[in-house]
Amino acid sequence: MSHSGDHKSVTATPKEHFQLLLMISILLFGYLLGVYGYYHAFEEFYGHANLTDCFYDALGLLEFKMEFHEHIPVPVVLDIARWIVAFALFWAGLKLIYSILQNYLRLAWVSFFYKQKTIVIFGATNVSNKLALDLLHKKEHKIIIVDNDETNHYLESLSAHGAIFIIGDPCDDNTIKKSLATSADKIICMFNDDSLNLKIYQKLNRGNTYIHISNRILYDSFAEIKNDAKIKKFFNLYSNAARQLFLENPLNKYVDTTLVGTQVRLAIVGDGILAKEVLFHAMNMNGFYNRSKLHITLVSDAIANAENHLLYTLDLDSTEIKKYFDIEFVSKDNFYKNNQSFSYTVIAEEDSNQALIDSVMCENKFKRVISTSQNKETIVIAAYSLDNNPKDVKEIKYNGSEVIIKSFGFSKTHFTEAVIIDATIDKIASYNNNMYNISHPDSDPTEFENLDPLSQDSNRALADHIVSIKHNEYLQLAKRNTKAKITKNDIHKLYGGNVSELTPIERIASYEDVCKTLAIEDINKFAIAEHARWNVFHITRGWRKQDLPSSFRKESTLKLHVCLVDWEDLEQVSTAFQRDYKIDDIEAIFRIPHLKEKNSQA
Numbered sequence: 001m002s003h004s005g006d007h008k009s010v011t012a013t014p015k016e017h018f019q020l021l022l023m024i025s026i027l028l029f030g031y032l033l034g035v036y037g038y039y040h041a042f043e044e045f046y047g048h049a050n051l052t053d054c055f056y057d058a059l060g061l062l063e064f065k066m067e068f069h070e071h072i073p074v075p076v077v078l079d080i081a082r083w084i085v086a087f088a089l090f091w092a093g094l095k096l097i098y099s100i101l102q103n104y105l106r107l108a109w110v111s112f113f114y115k116q117k118t119i120v121i122f123g124a125t126n127v128s129n130k131l132a133l134d135l136l137h138k139k140e141h142k143i144i145i146v147d148n149d150e151t152n153h154y155l156e157s158l159s160a161h162g163a164i165f166i167i168g169d170p171c172d173d174n175t176i177k178k179s180l181a182t183s184a185d186k187i188i189c190m191f192n193d194d195s196l197n198l199k200i201y202q203k204l205n206r207g208n209t210y211i212h213i214s215n216r217i218l219y220d221s222f223a224e225i226k227n228d229a230k231i232k233k234f235f236n237l238y239s240n241a242a243r244q245l246f247l248e249n250p251l252n253k254y255v256d257t258t259l260v261g262t263q264v265r266l267a268i269v270g271d272g273i274l275a276k277e278v279l280f281h282a283m284n285m286n287g288f289y290n291r292s293k294l295h296i297t298l299v300s301d302a303i304a305n306a307e308n309h310l311l312y313t314l315d316l317d318s319t320e321i322k323k324y325f326d327i328e329f330v331s332k333d334n335f336y337k338n339n340q341s342f343s344y345t346v347i348a349e350e351d352s353n354q355a356l357i358d359s360v361m362c363e364n365k366f367k368r369v370i371s372t373s374q375n376k377e378t379i380v381i382a383a384y385s386l387d388n389n390p391k392d393v394k395e396i397k398y399n400g401s402e403v404i405i406k407s408f409g410f411s412k413t414h415f416t417e418a419v420i421i422d423a424t425i426d427k428i429a430s431y432n433n434n435m436y437n438i439s440h441p442d443s444d445p446t447e448f449e450n451l452d453p454l455s456q457d458s459n460r461a462l463a464d465h466i467v468s469i470k471h472n473e474y475l476q477l478a479k480r481n482t483k484a485k486i487t488k489n490d491i492h493k494l495y496g497g498n499v500s501e502l503t504p505i506e507r508i509a510s511y512e513d514v515c516k517t518l519a520i521e522d523i524n525k526f527a528i529a530e531h532a533r534w535n536v537f538h539i540t541r542g543w544r545k546q547d548l549p550s551s552f553r554k555e556s557t558l559k560l561h562v563c564l565v566d567w568e569d570l571e572q573v574s575t576a577f578q579r580d581y582k583i584d585d586i587e588a589i590f591r592i593p594h595l596k597e598k599n600s601q602a
């Protein structure tokens with residue numbers, strides 16, 4: 001049975017409709033054949049037949065008996081009819097028994113034959129329902145749903161599509177054992193209660209566990225949990241939507257950030273968790289080749305009138321943030337009235353009706369802007385939508401300028417395995433980490449799966465930046481670059497000229513491609529931008545600079561790092577710790593073509 005909406009009505013699946021219709025058709029055919037059989041028998045024996053009596057007598061077939069005297073021979077057609085009716089009734093009986101026992105039978109079957117091909121989802125919610133349906137549609141795993149509410153209507157819906165459900169305390173050992181959570185391929189904790197998700201994770205103490213958290217403030221608390229299993233990943237649905245938005249539509253898609261003076265101007269409309277996640281991911285996409293600051297306008301009456309401006313615990317008015325971003329706070333009224341232009345506007349309203357209203361308001365604003373502007377520009381409007389807003393991209397062109405209106409966050413693409421579990425980004429992040437390990441075989445390399453959560457996220461963030469922002473800039477430079485390309489001598493100079501064998505850069509898979517495309521000045525500018533991006537990654541997660549002299553490079557508990565300095569000051573840090581930290585940023589640039597290729601293949 002499939003569920004539509006949040007009410008408790010349930011309708012049969014097409015397969016169930018077909019089976020029921022076929023069953024009724026066979027039963028009806030057998031009954032009518034029986035009527036004909038009685039009619040034929042009475043005609044032959046008595047010379048006449050009453051049709052009403054034939055219909056009445058044929059009802060006896062439903063009780064597995066025939067109204068015949070011993071001296072009346074049973075026609076073959078009537079004999080066939082009773083077997084057809086018997087078959088249909090037997091089928092219906094088995095169907096009824098199976099409907100009662102199917103959950104137990106499926107669980108037993110999976111326990112014996114598919115234990116390692118199972119995904120266990122804790123929590124039957126609106127979102128986990130859609131994720132489970134996506135997984136069931138692919139038919140690659142068996143799905144077990146664990147919930148503590150026996151009246152949850154999603155359970156019946158998912159069961160009809162082939163899922164197995166278990167009712168009980170999700171933290172209870174017996175429930176966990178019955179759900180096969182200790183041996184399943186993946187575990188996804190998706191209760192609306194973050195504390196319950198946390199308890200389940202602590203109870204499981206195993207890898208390949210995905211935990212939904214509704215607020216990023218909880219990330220550190222969850223990440224610090226001691227667990228023997230290294231693999232764990234936290235996700236937030238709004239965060240996923242924001243990340244996908246900027247991957248599919250990079251901030252610099254229509255702005256050439258390799259040119260001096262060009263600046264990406266982003267407006268974010270909204271003030272809920274979604275708006276915060278859009279802001280968070282936009283800030284982490286900063287670090288442009290031309291070193292321009294990302295200009296961000298937060299459009300919200302509540303934010304504009306607030307005395308303090310925080311992104312979770314991050315002070316947006318701080319000097320450290322102003323070093324990398326131009327941030328302003330305006331009311332909706334002022335935003336829609338003025339003729340300020342933005343290269344990118346995100347309608348981050350969680351209410352889809354409000355998102356639709358703001359989308360129309362933005363459309364009207366930017367129609368006015370391009371009709372009066374002398375500059376040719378492309379303006380992108382992206383509105384959050386869960387299937388309620390128009391899906392088609394709308395383009396408005398005028399005098400060389402255009403406004404592109406699109407939506408993001410559709411349930412068919414947003415609440416899916418590809419986005420929630422998202423094995424692709426981990427593959428790309430793992431490639432990135434492996435390339436670093438290959439470049440530094442003597443630095444005690446650590447596999448991606450064994451990294452701490454922050455280091456895993458750091459690899460993911462760099463991979464995201466490379467396949468979107470950096471690759472766009474790489475292509476722009478490749479189009480017009482006529483300068484001398486990078487030589488082997490240039491590479492050795494980067495290492496102080498004292499490398500006798502292959503440099504770490506020369507071990508990178510896309511080394512030769514980059515050497516043919518970029519000049520040494522490009523590498524330096526890319527590296528400076530990469531270090532700025534690395535700084536922002538840590539700053540947005542609460543890290544601060546550790547002053548020199550210091551006996552440690554970083555202190556994770558206090559979130560202190562000596563490398564959180566400007567590019568020019570990295571030399572001093574490198575001298576203090578006898579390691580060239582600039583090289584790490586330079587090496588990252590040589591991974592651009594390779595990671596983009598891997599991302600396309602994934």
